[in-house]
Amino acid sequence: MELRASPHLRVSPSVEVIMRNVVYALLPICAFSVYQFGISVFALLAVSVITCLLTENLICRLSGKTPTTGDWSVVISALLLALTLPPGFPLWMAAVASFVCVAVGKMLFGGLGFNVMNPALVGRAFVQAAFPASITSWTPYMLPGRFAEFIPTSLATPFLRPAPLAEWIAGKPLDGFSGATPLALMKFDHVPTDSIQLLIGTTAGSAGETSALLIFICGIYLVVRKMMDWRITASVLLVASATSGIFYWMDQSIYPDPLFTLCSGGLMLGAVFMATDMVASPVTPWGVWIYGALIGFVTIIIRLFGGLSEGVMYAILLANASSPLISAVTQPRIYGATKPKGTE
Amino acid sequence: MSGQETSKQPARPRSSSLIIALTAISMTSGLLVVLAFQLTLPRINLNKQRALERAVFTVLPESTVRKNYYLDTDGLTLLPDDSFAQANVYAGYNDQGTFTGMAIEGSARGYQDIVKVLYGYSFENQSIVGMTVLQSSETPGLGDKVETDPEFLANFIQLDARLNDASSALANPIVTVKRGKKIHPWQIDGISGATVTSKAIGAALRDSAGQMLPLLVKYESSLERTIPISKGHE
Amino acid sequence: MVNDPRLPEPLSWDTFQQGLWKENPVFVMLLGLCPVLAVTNNAMNALAMGLATTFVLICSGVLVSLLRKVIPKQVRIASYIIIIATFVTIVDYAIQAISLDLYKALGAFIQLIVVNCIILGRAEAYASKNTIVNASVNALGMGVGFTFALLCLGGVREVFGSGSLFGFSLFAPSFQPWSIFVLPPGGFFVLAFWLFLFSVIKERRKAAAQLKQEAGNAS
Numbered sequence: 001m002e003l004r005a006s007p008h009l010r011v012s013p014s015v016e017v018i019m020r021n022v023v024y025a026l027l028p029i030c031a032f033s034v035y036q037f038g039i040s041v042f043a044l045l046a047v048s049v050i051t052c053l054l055t056e057n058l059i060c061r062l063s064g065k066t067p068t069t070g071d072w073s074v075v076i077s078a079l080l081l082a083l084t085l086p087p088g089f090p091l092w093m094a095a096v097a098s099f100v101c102v103a104v105g106k107m108l109f110g111g112l113g114f115n116v117m118n119p120a121l122v123g124r125a126f127v128q129a130a131f132p133a134s135i136t137s138w139t140p141y142m143l144p145g146r147f148a149e150f151i152p153t154s155l156a157t158p159f160l161r162p163a164p165l166a167e168w169i170a171g172k173p174l175d176g177f178s179g180a181t182p183l184a185l186m187k188f189d190h191v192p193t194d195s196i197q198l199l200i201g202t203t204a205g206s207a208g209e210t211s212a213l214l215i216f217i218c219g220i221y222l223v224v225r226k227m228m229d230w231r232i233t234a235s236v237l238l239v240a241s242a243t244s245g246i247f248y249w250m251d252q253s254i255y256p257d258p259l260f261t262l263c264s265g266g267l268m269l270g271a272v273f274m275a276t277d278m279v280a281s282p283v284t285p286w287g288v289w290i291y292g293a294l295i296g297f298v299t300i301i302i303r304l305f306g307g308l309s310e311g312v313m314y315a316i317l318l319a320n321a322s323s324p325l326i327s328a329v330t331q332p333r334i335y336g337a338t339k340p341k342g343t344e
Numbered sequence: 345m346s347g348q349e350t351s352k353q354p355a356r357p358r359s360s361s362l363i364i365a366l367t368a369i370s371m372t373s374g375l376l377v378v379l380a381f382q383l384t385l386p387r388i389n390l391n392k393q394r395a396l397e398r399a400v401f402t403v404l405p406e407s408t409v410r411k412n413y414y415l416d417t418d419g420l421t422l423l424p425d426d427s428f429a430q431a432n433v434y435a436g437y438n439d440q441g442t443f444t445g446m447a448i449e450g451s452a453r454g455y456q457d458i459v460k461v462l463y464g465y466s467f468e469n470q471s472i473v474g475m476t477v478l479q480s481s482e483t484p485g486l487g488d489k490v491e492t493d494p495e496f497l498a499n500f501i502q503l504d505a506r507l508n509d510a511s512s513a514l515a516n517p518i519v520t521v522k523r524g525k526k527i528h529p530w531q532i533d534g535i536s537g538a539t540v541t542s543k544a545i546g547a548a549l550r551d552s553a554g555q556m557l558p559l560l561v562k563y564e565s566s567l568e569r570t571i572p573i574s575k576g577h578e
Numbered sequence: 579m580v581n582d583p584r585l586p587e588p589l590s591w592d593t594f595q596q597g598l599w600k601e602n603p604v605f606v607m608l609l610g611l612c613p614v615l616a617v618t619n620n621a622m623n624a625l626a627m628g629l630a631t632t633f634v635l636i637c638s639g640v641l642v643s644l645l646r647k648v649i650p651k652q653v654r655i656a657s658y659i660i661i662i663a664t665f666v667t668i669v670d671y672a673i674q675a676i677s678l679d680l681y682k683a684l685g686a687f688i689q690l691i692v693v694n695c696i697i698l699g700r701a702e703a704y705a706s707k708n709t710i711v712n713a714s715v716n717a718l719g720m721g722v723g724f725t726f727a728l729l730c731l732g733g734v735r736e737v738f739g740s741g742s743l744f745g746f747s748l749f750a751p752s753f754q755p756w757s758i759f760v761l762p763p764g765g766f767f768v769l770a771f772w773l774f775l776f777s778v779i780k781e782r783r784k785a786a787a788q789l790k791q792e793a794g795n796a797s
Contacts, residue, residue, distance in 0.1 A: 132486045161754040180537060188539050189522070307455040307540050311654035362653050369645070369657050380668040387675035435736050479682075484759065522739035 008191045015112070018227045018278075019072035024281050026079045026273070032214055037087035037139065038146025039209045040154040045082045047091045050114045051098035059107040073112045077101055080120035080273055083208025084266060084313070085127075088151035088165065092158035093131050097123040117128040117320040118277045128313070136171055138204040140177045181205045183265045184309040186256050198263035205259060205265070212263040213284035219272035228276050235292025236271040236299075237262060243300040255304060270312035281321040287323070287332040294326075295319045353426070366529035392427060396517070400434050400447040403464030403500075407436030407444045411571065415556060420563035433556065436464070441573040445473060446560060450552030452543040457481045459490075463558065465505060472518075472549065475500035479540070487541035494533050495523075496542065503528050505553050511561045514554050521545030532559030589712050597720030603696045604727035604769075604775050613687045614728060615765035619745050623683050624732025625725065630669045630684075632721025634691050635700060637665045639667045639717035640706070642705040649706075658701040666691045696720060727772075734768050735759045 020163045034042045060067040068074075079207050081101050101123025106115045138149050157160035169177055172224060182193035182203050197203055201211025208215075222228035241258035248255045261267065275281065275295050281293050297317045302311025400410050412423040412431035423431050434447040445466040451458050462480040463472050477491045490496055506515040516530040520543045526533040532549075533543040581681045602777040603609045613631070618624045638661050642649075670688050677767045681688070689696065702718055736742055739759030741749045758764045 126758060129761055129763055130756040132483055132755065132757055134754075156754075159754060160750075160752045184539075188543075356680050357650050357652065361649050365648065366653050366660075366771040369649070369660050372662050377667045379684045380671050384675040388671065390634060391675065400581050483761075486757075 006235050008091055013227070015073070019076060020074050021225055021227050022136050022222065022273075023072055025222050026076065026083070026116065026216055027161070028224040029083060029208045029214055030079060032201065032211055033083065033087075035140050035208060036152075036201065036210065038143065039148070040146075040151040041087050043084075043091055043150070043154060044085060044089060044207060045079060045292075046089070046229065047094050048082035048085075048098045048255065049075060049078040051095045052081070052102045055099050055102040058108065059103060063107075065111070068111055071112060074102060074106075077119040077123075078108065079119075080208075080269075081123045082229050083269065084120065084124050086135060086138055086205075087207050087296045088137060089127075090131075090134055090156040090162045091154055092156065093127055093134055094302075096130070097127040099123075100126040100340040114280055115279050118274050120226070121274060121317050125317060131166060134162060137162075138179055138181055139165065140169065141202060141204060141210065142173065143172055143174075159333050164215070179202070179204075181265065181309065182260075183270055183303065185318045186260065186264070187303070187309045190254065192256065193264070194229040195259050195263055198260065198302045203264075206269075211243050215268045215272050215322075222272075228272075229278075229288055230236075231277050231288045232281060232292045233271045235289045237267075239293040239296030240267060240271075240300055241296075242304055243297050244304075247300075247304060261300065261303075265310045266312040270299075270316055271295070274312075277314050277320070280323060282323045283328040283331060284327050284330040286332075290326050290330065291319050291323055356366050356478065358458055361577065388469045389426070393426075396428055396434070399462045399476050399478060400436055401462075402476045403447050403462055404436035404445045404466075405464075405474060405535070406438045408439055409437040409441070409571065409573070411437070411445075412567065413446075413567075415559055415563070417559065420560070420566040420567070422568065432561070437573075439573065441571045442568065443467075443569045443571075448556050448560075449478070450548035452495075452548035452551065454480060454482055454546040455487050455540040456483065458546045459541065459548060461545055463500065463549055463552075465560070469502065470502040470504070470506045472505050472553070473501055475503075475545070475549070477545075482538075482541045487538050487540045489535050489542050490545055493535055493538075496533065499532045502529070503549070505531065505549075505557060507557055507561060512558050514550070514557065517548040518546055544562075587707075589715065593712055593715045595721040595793075596716065597723035598726070602723045602727060603720055604724060605773060607696075608623040610694045610724065611700065611769075612690060613694065614731060615762065616767065617684055617687050618731040618735055618765060618768075620729055620740065620742075621729060621732040621735040622680070624728035625744075626673070626680055627684060627687065628721070628725025628728040630673065630688060631694060631697070631724055632718070633669055634662060634665045635697055635717040635721045635724075636714055638697060638701055639705040639713040640664045640710055642701045643708060643710045643713035646706045655702070656705065658698060658706075662697050662701070663692050670701070689757075695723055695726060730772050731765065732769050734771075735764055739764060 023079030030041075030045055034045070052074050053069050056069050057067050060069075078098060078101070081097055082094065085097065101119045104126070105117060105122030107114065109115050124135075137153060151165070152168050153165055154161035166179070169179065174276070180188075184200060185191040185193065195202060199211070199213045201214065203210055218227065219233060223230045223233075241262055244256065244261040245258045248257050256264070257328065271292075275292060282288055295312075295318075298315035298318055299311045303307060304312060309312075397410055401407050410444075411434065412425065413433045413435055414421045414423055414431055415433045426505050428434075432449065436444045436447060438444050445464045445468075447462055447464050449460065451460045458479070459482065460478065462476050464474040465471075466473045468557050475497070480488065480491070482488045482490070503518065504516065506517065507513065508515045514526065514530075518530050518532065520532040520534045522538045523534050524554075525531075532546045534540065534546075543561045585747060598605065599606075601607060604611070605613050610631075613627050613744050617627045638658070641661050642658055644659070662731060666689060669691070671757075700717055704716050708716070717746075735772065736744075737748060738756045739761075741747060741753040756764075759768065
């Protein structure tokens, strides 16, 4: 420590410290997911982290840079990616997603700080288009024996089609697992799911999206430590619930209520951990609100009127792509500066 | 651009020479296009006819001959054999020249774009006896299963399409249900993972059958029940 | 090009080879990307599109070269477009006559050959200044180069996206196809991959040539 005269500028935490704290915040979600879906999710997380680290290391070596794997950011991307995949997602496909996530989503643009979009979502969008059947195969939660037995699709041989899950699920002591997420049930069959279930996460869904409450609490940890822009999360959630509220008010029989909207699908995970990606979001005071609003609005429009039942991923990617524009048009005037004559 | 810099002041050609040049080129082009059109027309028509017949004979099993009809609220009109482009329904006949059923088109919005289907309707058992997808751009691996999935296609071997007592609409609207949830003969067992597309096919059948079948029953008298089969007829 | 572009070029191997590699319309000039991305979801479509474009390239090249002294400069673009449109229409009918399925798969992209800038570019930059033989040889080279590029994309996309090549299955039926490759994003990914590969090869060659030259100078 060194003593200095004023001004006493506070040292902002380094990238590495922030990133490590985000990983801490993600750990409870990972743990809950492993508890809920079992050993398959553990393997999914491990494969994703290992592949991401290897890919980043390899690309750094190929391009003659010093490896940047020590700054934890790649671990965040890897964990987030794994949390957005279905629990029984074939591990080889998860490796493909991880490779695309780091190689295309991050390193191709120049590494941390230069990515245009959230790398985890780039990886997920790739496998969504590449393996549409596997990424929409859901498995029941809290199965007995989940810590001893893999979900059979997880261990599919690389490059081969995973066997259908229906038979395996039918052999389990369950009554009426529909094989669909709460969102899909609502959208295609107008079957609502209890909000309490959605809050605590006793539903089918992607590995880490089920418990809205847990994600929210982990988000609060980051906000308290001032390591996350709460305004983005707030505007995503506000606009999403407002938009769905309008539709719910118009016709309660088809459209879900705002609470369902907030707690179902990947909205909470997306709003807390992905929309707030520091690199791919705008930095201007107005920009963050507009950016969040765009995500919230587009998500609901895709959910209600698109072909897919979930729209958070595409909404965030779209907003990521438009964030330079949002930043540019919302530049605050420098205090005391006058408008240059003849412009604007 | 070339040549412009060599001459100081390029002589402006008279506009008549420009017009003549363009006209000559256009006329030559027109001639070539017409020539190509005339040469390929019989082949193109043959191809279209074959594609259509393949579809009609798929949805109306046992059929080997097709007749073109035009059906609207004014009646059912028989069209000549080669004007299939104007027809909107097609009657199928078997080897003996006996009427087997009617092939009708339907369409509905799928996941990517409009899905167009052709289905066969049998008067005898008042049901749909076959369905084939004419046009779709659904997601490969998911939505396009509706064209290949044998269990899904089995729905259309006998899909109830009875009309109500007044013959004004379907007695039970055709509907796509979740896989394994089919209990009524007018329900289509959907494909999990191709929910939107299999629902679109259900909607296409429901809308088209609901509109066309009442008309078809109303004007049934204009339909030829048997047709003479000449030997060597295709 | 050091040659005066106004003078007709002498016929050489380069006339043909230009379009294949050095000025490949897709991989070097990045022209005509609309069909390159849109119809290369399998190798057959790619081949058909390549052949159709080659036919239009050669025919329009020959006709433009033949009429190069007759067409007034002021209306040359209009004339070229009419000539190109004529051959595109002929190809359109021909493909319908050959196979309706192929015609459906290629969709509007057959008609859109009219606005493919490779063809107008060749007519304006080459055929209108060179003899018929040169123009047709050059057009053939460009056409083959374009077809080659389409096949490069179509082949990779079909192998990954459907597990087959020209419709023949390559793998066991349990192969998991990567649907993204037959979807539009796959076109961009595969094109980027080929561009990357070709620029790596080009850089390597350049470096090797430089090394050789330096070694030559040193001795």
